[in-house]
Amino acid sequence: MERAVQRRYLGLTAAIAALAVATTVAGCGSLGIGGSDEVTLKFVAADYNIDGGDGTKKYWNNLAREFETKNPGVKVDVSIHSWNDVDRKVAEMVEAGKAPDIAQIGAYADYVADGKLYAVEEMVSIPTQANFLAPLAKAGEVDRMQYGMPFVGSTRLMFYNKDLFEKAGIDSAPKTWDALAADAKTLKEEGVKYPFALPLGPEEAQAETMNWMLAAGSGYTDDIGAYSINSADNIGAFTFLKDKLVGPGLTGPVAPGKLNRKEAFAAFAKGEVGMLNGHPSLMQQAEKNGVEYEMVPLPTKDGKQRSAMGVADWMMGFKQNGHRKEIGKFLDFAYEDANVLAFADEFDLQPVTLTATDKMLADSKHQKTRKFLDAMPTAKLYPVGKTSWAKVSENIKQEIGAAVEPGNTPGGVLGALSREAAAVDSAQQ
Structure with a gap:
């Protein structure tokens, strides 16, 4: 329309x-x-x-x-x-x-x-x-x-390795977060190195973060353009990641806060990753190594498809x-x-x-x-029309990985990032 x-x-x-x-x-x-x-x-x-x-x-x-x-x-x-x-x-x-x-x-x-x-x-x-x-x-x-x-x-979609799915007996891509966690657990039991690769390292953590915020029904800003990094939906998304993926060891041997997109993509191209979020250039990278893959929207909490990140x-x-x-x-x-x-x-x-x-x-x-x-x-x-975004994005790159680390709470980390964003935004008004 x-x-x-x-x-x-x-x-x-x-x-x-x-x-x-x-x-x-x-x-x-x-x-x-x-x-x-x-x-x-x-x-x-x-x-x-x-x-x-x-x-x-x-x-x-x-x-x-x-x-x-x-x-x-x-x-x-x-x-x-x-x-x-x-x-x-x-x-x-x-x-x-x-x-x-x-x-x-x-x-x-x-x-x-x-x-x-x-x-x-x-x-x-x-x-x-x-x-x-x-x-x-x-x-x-x-x-x-x-x-x-x-x-x-x-734009971003979720890639999955078709061969690894077939070997693990998974016959379709997950549409909900619960199904994603269940599939990641099955892939781990089959010996997959990275059941779900979660690159929250400083290279492009702001992108991986936004993928999950959108899947939760939220984003970096609210309807009037104010930063809402610690919205209930966003905290819910990172609580899921911490409790259902990172905690059970379903994101691979490298801590998400240390894993960069480049390394995650390279691991997918080697056939070591079951699922991850990616953009179009990953297709060529995977095909060069003969990896059979498919792309689907990132699963959501309730299974309702939401906007992709662009x-x-x-x-x-x-x-x-x-x-x-x-x-x-x-x-x-x-x-x-x-x-x-x-x-x-x-x-x-x-x-x-x-x-x-x-x-x-x-x-x-x-x-x-x-x-x-x-x-x-x-x-x-991204809220690129905000003059504060460059600084806010850099803060997210450096700090968001802590939200899924043991001993931290997603609400605490997202709350700190939200306060930092509001302060930067106010200073540049």
């Missing part, structure tokens, strides 16, 4: 978009397109090559050259940095008064608070803005104005150099279906637009990703 509404909106705005394009073409001299003054856009992007290759650099350089050919008078200077460095690099550029025109990084809200960014509607065409998947577009808003444009995304990286346009129209022209081009799909294909990620998603769903080579794609339109994302 939501997708259909957005399609109607997209159709209704086509005439307006055509008029906007005509106006832009008529005044192309103001863009520097075809005029005497050449504009160079500085573009900083994150590197998606986990194996050290140069695919990200090649993609953006090729896209930039194609754009330049179609738009004489505008050049694009591309700079690629690893995910370990790119957010810091952009922050340093902004601090030094040398902000890029466009950045594709992990967060945007701090720059909105400082008045550094153009609103999305100031840059891109109406069809481009209307084409973003609704939950991703909403996650890019601050005070109901969109500043962050989702670039690529992913994640997106962000594109944004900086005001400093005054290149609003040129930025918009480049972003409209970057978000064309062919370009969105080319990037998603190369790096096993999900497109963030309605039309590209529909095309991927219709392509037979993407049948295995259909469940992830189907989950995105109703997915719930």
Whole structure:
């Protein structure tokens, strides 16, 4: 229903978009397109090559050259940095008064608070803005104005090893927490090293945590956007994890607070894990090692399916150099279906637009990703529109593992995290 509404909106705005394009073409001299003054856009992007290759650099350089050919008078200077460095690099550029025109990084809200960014509607065409998947577009808003444009995304599902299930006599995936615990116990009795891998280590503990909060019917924030980390539902989820999975030894030989996602994924790819939460890139990792797997929604307490967790990286346009129209022209081009799909294909990620998603769903080579794609339109994302989220997320990464350790209570740990979050949020108001 939501997708259909957005399609109607997209159709209704086509005439307006055509008029906007005509106006832009008529005044192309103001863009520097075809005029005497050449504009160079500085573009900083994150590197998606986990194996050290140069695919990200090649993609953006090729896209930039194609754009330049179609738009004489505008050049694009591309700079690629690893995910370990790119957010810091952009922050340093902004601090030094040398902000890029466009950045594709992990967060945007701090720059909105400082008045550094153009609103999305100031840059891109109406069809481009209307084409973003609704939950991703909403996650890019601050005070109901969109500043962050989702670039690529992913959702989370529970993976399970089909061979290990068959050997243990388990004939279907669990739908409730009680069934999950029972299956994990059966897998342990069959000698499975990690019946349910629970990575609450500092690499990406905020993601694993949110998976369980959503399955409990809650999340990091309440209906008005205030942090609710210690809600009754969230405490219930971690009480289940502590008492029914971690306590009985069903999460493997490494304490959840010490287990990172990378190691958990590697163990699944070796056939050592019965169940774990994962994103699309785990499919390729498992297939390379011949692991037979299936993906299902994470079980819930009552068996009722709830929204999956979604994640997106962000594109944004900086005001400093005054290149609003040129930025918009480049972003409209970057978000064309062919370009969105080319990037998603190369790096096993999900497109963030309605039309590209529909095309991927219709392509037979993407049948295995259909469940992830189907989950995105109703997915719930981190509260990235809050300037406090970066600090709150870091606190969760470092501390949430303690919630399932012996001697601690989930309510106590989640309560402390909730108080810390409220304090950070208040300080940044």
